Amino acid sequence: MYREKIKVLDCTIRDGGLINNHDFDHRFVRAAYKAISEAHVDYMEIGYRNSKKLFSPKEFGQWKFCDDDEIRRVTDGIESQTKISIMVDIGRVDVDDIKPKSESPVDMIRTAAYVKDMDKAIHMVNNFADKGYETTINIMAISRDQGVELDEAIHQIEEESKVNVVYIVDSFGALYQEPVEWLVKKFKDILKTREVGFHGHNHQQLAFGNTIEAIIHGANYLDGTVYGIGRAAGNCPLELLIGFLKNPKFDIRPILDLISKEFIPLRKKIEWGYIIPYAIAGMMNEHPRAAMALRNSSKKEDYREFYESLLNTGLE
Amino acid sequence: MYREKIKVLDCTIRDGGLINNHDFDHRFVRAAYKAISEAHVDYMEIGYRNSKKLFSPKEFGQWKFCDDDEIRRVTDGIESQTKISIMVDIGRVDVDDIKPKSESPVDMIRTAAYVKDMDKAIHMVNNFADKGYETTINIMAISRDQGVELDEAIHQIEEESKVNVVYIVDSFGALYQEPVEWLVKKFKDILKTREVGFHGHNHQQLAFGNTIEAIIHGANYLDGTVYGIGRAAGNCPLELLIGFLKNPKFDIRPILDLISKEFIPLRKKIEWGYIIPYAIAGMMNEHPRAAMALRNSSKKEDYREFYESLLNTGLE
Numbered sequence: 001m002y003r004e005k006i007k008v009l010d011c012t013i014r015d016g017g018l019i020n021n022h023d024f025d026h027r028f029v030r031a032a033y034k035a036i037s038e039a040h041v042d043y044m045e046i047g048y049r050n051s052k053k054l055f056s057p058k059e060f061g062q063w064k065f066c067d068d069d070e071i072r073r074v075t076d077g078i079e080s081q082t083k084i085s086i087m088v089d090i091g092r093v094d095v096d097d098i099k100p101k102s103e104s105p106v107d108m109i110r111t112a113a114y115v116k117d118m119d120k121a122i123h124m125v126n127n128f129a130d131k132g133y134e135t136t137i138n139i140m141a142i143s144r145d146q147g148v149e150l151d152e153a154i155h156q157i158e159e160e161s162k163v164n165v166v167y168i169v170d171s172f173g174a175l176y177q178e179p180v181e182w183l184v185k186k187f188k189d190i191l192k193t194r195e196v197g198f199h200g201h202n203h204q205q206l207a208f209g210n211t212i213e214a215i216i217h218g219a220n221y222l223d224g225t226v227y228g229i230g231r232a233a234g235n236c237p238l239e240l241l242i243g244f245l246k247n248p249k250f251d252i253r254p255i256l257d258l259i260s261k262e263f264i265p266l267r268k269k270i271e272w273g274y275i276i277p278y279a280i281a282g283m284m285n286e287h288p289r290a291a292m293a294l295r296n297s298s299k300k301e302d303y304r305e306f307y308e309s310l311l312n313t314g315l316e
Numbered sequence: 317m318y319r320e321k322i323k324v325l326d327c328t329i330r331d332g333g334l335i336n337n338h339d340f341d342h343r344f345v346r347a348a349y350k351a352i353s354e355a356h357v358d359y360m361e362i363g364y365r366n367s368k369k370l371f372s373p374k375e376f377g378q379w380k381f382c383d384d385d386e387i388r389r390v391t392d393g394i395e396s397q398t399k400i401s402i403m404v405d406i407g408r409v410d411v412d413d414i415k416p417k418s419e420s421p422v423d424m425i426r427t428a429a430y431v432k433d434m435d436k437a438i439h440m441v442n443n444f445a446d447k448g449y450e451t452t453i454n455i456m457a458i459s460r461d462q463g464v465e466l467d468e469a470i471h472q473i474e475e476e477s478k479v480n481v482v483y484i485v486d487s488f489g490a491l492y493q494e495p496v497e498w499l500v501k502k503f504k505d506i507l508k509t510r511e512v513g514f515h516g517h518n519h520q521q522l523a524f525g526n527t528i529e530a531i532i533h534g535a536n537y538l539d540g541t542v543y544g545i546g547r548a549a550g551n552c553p554l555e556l557l558i559g560f561l562k563n564p565k566f567d568i569r570p571i572l573d574l575i576s577k578e579f580i581p582l583r584k585k586i587e588w589g590y591i592i593p594y595a596i597a598g599m600m601n602e603h604p605r606a607a608m609a610l611r612n613s614s615k616k617e618d619y620r621e622f623y624e625s626l627l628n629t630g631l632e
Contacts, residue, residue, distance in 0.1 A: 176560065177493070177528055204556050205518070209525025212493055228590070239592070240520050243599035244492065256619035259592055264617050273590065274544070276555070276575055283559035301580050303572035 002246040005195070005220045009043040010036050010238055013063055014087050015223075015230035017047055019270050023061030029074045031262055032226065037080035038254035039242065043108060045085040046071060051094040071105045083107035087138070088124065090117045095124060101132030108134040112169070115145040118153040122161040129162035136221070138167040138199060142183065143174035143285050154190045165195040165221045170210065173203025173233055173282035177213045184217040197221030200236045202228055203282030205274060207236035212244060226255060227263040232288035233279070234272040271295065276303045284310050318562040321511070321536045325359040326352050326554055329379055330403055331546035333363055335586050339377030345390045347578055348542065353396035354570035355558065359424060361401040362387060367410040387421045399423035403454070404440065406433045411440060417448030424450040428485070431461040434469040438477040445478035452537070454483040454515060458499065459490035459601050470506045481511040481537045486526065489519025489549055489598035493529045500533040513537030516552045518544055519598030521590060523552035528560060542571060543579040548604035549595070550588040587611065592619045600626050 012032055013024055024032075029046070036044045047063030055064060062070050066086045075084070085108040098109065109128045113121035118137075125135045137157060142150070157166055168183050175183075180198070187196045198214035200207030200223070211222055224238035239259065242250045267273075277291035280303065290313075294306050328348055329340055340348075345362070352360045363379030371380060378386050382402045391400070401424040414425065425444045429437035434453075441451045453473060458466070473482055484499050491499075496514070503512045514530035514537070516523030527538055540554035555575065558566045583589075593607035596619065606629075610622050 177525065178532070202521075204559070205521050205524050205553065208521050209493065209528075212525075216494070227592075237521065237590075237595075240595060240599075243520070243595070253620050253623060256592065256596075256623055260617045260619050274553075276543075276572065279553075279556060279559070280572075283556075301576045303576050304569050307569060307572055 003215075003220070004247075006215065006245060006247065007042040007221050008238070008241060008245070008250075009045060009085060009197075009221060009223050010041045010225060011045040011085075011087075011199075011223050011235070012036075012225040012229055012238070014045040014047050014085075015225055015235055017061065017063045018231040019229070019272060021060050022047060022064035024063055026074060028262060029063070030078070032258060033075055033080070033082070034078050035226075035254040035258035037078060037082045039251050040249045041082055041238070041242075043083045043085045045087060045110065046074075047086060048092075049086045049088050049097060049109075050092045051097065053094060054092055068099065068104050068106065075105065083134075085110055087112055090114075090120045090124070093124070095127050098128060098131060106133065108136065110136040110138055110167070112138045112140055114140055115149050115153045118156055122157060122163075125161050125163045135163045136165040136167055136197060137161070137163050138169045138197070140169045141171040141287070142168050143170055143172050143179070146179070146183070151186070151190070154187060158191050158194065163194060165197045166191055167197035167199050167221065167223075168214065168219070169199045170201050170207075172285055172287060173201035173206065173278065174285040175200075175210055176206065177210060180210045180213040181217050184214050184219050188218050195220045197223070199223040201230065201282075202233040202235060202274070203278040203288065205279075207234075208240045208244075211236045211241060227259045227267070229263065229266075229272055232272070232292060233275060233282070277306050280307050280310060286310060319531075319536070320563075322531065322561060322563065323358040323537050324554070324557060324561070324566075325361060325401060325513075325537060325539050326357045326541060327361040327401075327403075327515075327539050327551065328352075328541040328545055328554070330361040330363050331541055331551055333377065333379045334547040335545070335588060337376050338363060338380035340379060342390060344578060345379070346394070347574060349391055349396070349398070350394050351542075351570040351574035353394060353398045355567050356565045357398055357554070357558075359399045359401045361403060361426065362390075363402060364408075365402045365404050365413060365425075366408045367413065369410065370408055384415065384420050384422065391421065399450075401426055403428055406430075406436045406440070409440070411443050414444060414447060422449065424452065426452040426454055426483075428454045428456055430456055431465050431469045434472055438473060438479075441477050441479045451479045452481040452483055452513060453477070453479050454485045454513070456485045457487040457603070458484050459486055459488050459495070462495070462499070467502070467506070470503060474507050474510065479510060481513045482507055483513035483515050483537065483539075484530070484535070485515045486517050486523075488601055488603060489517035489522065489594065490601040491516075491526055492522065493526060496526045496529040497533050500530050500535050504534050511536045513539070515539040517546065517598075518549040518551060518590070519594045519604065521595075523550075524556045524560075527552045527557060543575045543583070545579065545582075545588050548588070548608060549591060549598070593622050596623050596626060602626060
């Protein structure tokens with residue numbers, strides 16, 4: 001699948017940060033940036049920009065804050081065409097922390113938002129756009145919000161925002177191919193002047209398959225992470241996505257090296273991937289919160305009991 | 317997706333046997349049969365029927381031979397509506413070992429064949445059909461054989477065989493959704509009086525997604541294995557498939573129990589799942605043979621070198 005407009009965004013450090021308190025060390029992030037740059041991936045999302053008034057730097061690693069100076073330090077001296085992205089959450093960022101693009105190493109700011117927060121998201125995105133950044137809105141938990149409110153939110157984005165890309169985010173890993181097709185077609189239909197993106201979660205081993213489905217129907221911005229790292233079951237593996245896309249600019253080899261040297265050892269320390277409680281949460285279209293709690297308990301392999309507890313929750 | 321004609325076949329012991337020399341013990345197979353029966357899965361494939369003249373029972377576990385008496389012993393006393401399937405390979409089975417259906421606990425015999433072996437496959441299948449068995453032909457390595465020989469083989473099956481079901485087998489885990497769609501449509505178009513089946517391999521995390529794709533386009537016989545066990549990266553996880561299919565007859569809970577109690581411990585002893593050399597083999601449409609050898613060597617995590625060795629093989 002070679003389509004020149006396709007852009008790949010690696011969010012290894014950002015989504016992976018959700019399972020290690022954003023505490024990747026300098027050496028690791030530098031190695032990741034070098035490999036992702038050598039692979040000619042279009043964007044690397046290096047973390048969240050959260051307000052230090054709301055979260056203490058003593059409790060979280062620095063990729064929860066992504067200071068401009070820290071980004072400069074970790075990328076310094078590495079030859080790269082890869083653009084830098086950061087993510088912000090509604091209500092957790094101080095927009096005054098965002099300097100004009102001309103004074104920052106950041107190229108793109110992605111705003112993660114639920115459908116209900118679209119007014120706030122558009123307000124923020126327009127601020128970032130005015131400061132010179134590329135922008136996206138990433139509509140989270142979309143498997144739960146597919147009704148008329150979603151339609152209104154997309155129309156509002158098209159009419160009121162300066163955003164470049166609107167992402168479909170399958171936060172719960174609950175989407176199958178047919179809903180992905182339906183959503184991408186809807187987004188493309190309404191967002192006539194924007195690009196559509198897709199961010200999958202791998203609870204049911206469908207992050208890569210759904211990303212292909214999104215590509216087939218016209219999504220051009222695609223998220224992946226190295227070795228699929230990310231919250232709960234993780235994300236679409238970047239190496240599979242690069243293997244599928246036939247654009248000759250990509251080079252998979254630096255990513256393979258990075259997995260051998262950094263991610264195989266890391267996976268022995270922290271957990272992501274195909275794990276039954278996350279699969280169950282995906283099937284049931286539930287946030288993986290309860291499954292993550294289970295994995296930190298003595299009942300981590302009691303799948304039937306967990307399944308039945310979710311069934312009962314749904315009936316309450 | 318509820319379609320009454322859909323049949324699910326569990327091939328845990330058969331495909332899983334490829335990674336442990338078919339040496340599952342009596343207790344394990346009995347636990348699997350009980351859970352699969354309680355889950356109301358339509359078929360359970362319990363192994364291969366290989367000739368003892370060609371393979372020594374001293375070197376392989378008994379599920380490489382699947383004697384009728386052994387099948388009776390392992391299923392005895394367990395209430396079940398699940399039909400028993402065995403698989404045969406061209407040139408490895410003695411057809412005289414196959415008694416008439418009325419004298420056997422086996423319901424279905426599946427014949428695995430490459431396109432080039434279709435004459436032999438049809439000859440064998442007709443013998444099994446005459447003996448009273450349900451039959452399938454499983455066309456292996458189909459990602460390599462998509463040309464005019466495949467068309468001829470499918471026409472020949474439709475015209476000359478008594479087979480019930482013809483399977484598309486993605487032996488190399490190389491198919492993406494679009495080729496699956498193309499193949500299922502082709503099979504449905506030519507095989508007007510037979511059912512179409514799909515057996516995926518998970519090298520690129522697409523076994524489940526491709527199975528859904530096959531269902532969408534009309535395949536009604538679907539293979540899965542518990543926790544995705546199987547050669548190399550393994551197969552479509554049965555639990556995900558049951559979660560997707562909305563047929564109320566299925567019960568996922570016995571499968572969840574089986575994974576907790578038997579497959580989590582087993583996975584610590586033998587390896588399957590998302591492993592980079594298998595992903596690379598899938599991307600390159602290669603048999604996982606070289607990747608399996610790599611995983612048994614001291615270079616098991618040297619992914620870049622393995623990738624480059626496959627690139628070079630392709631150029632020779």
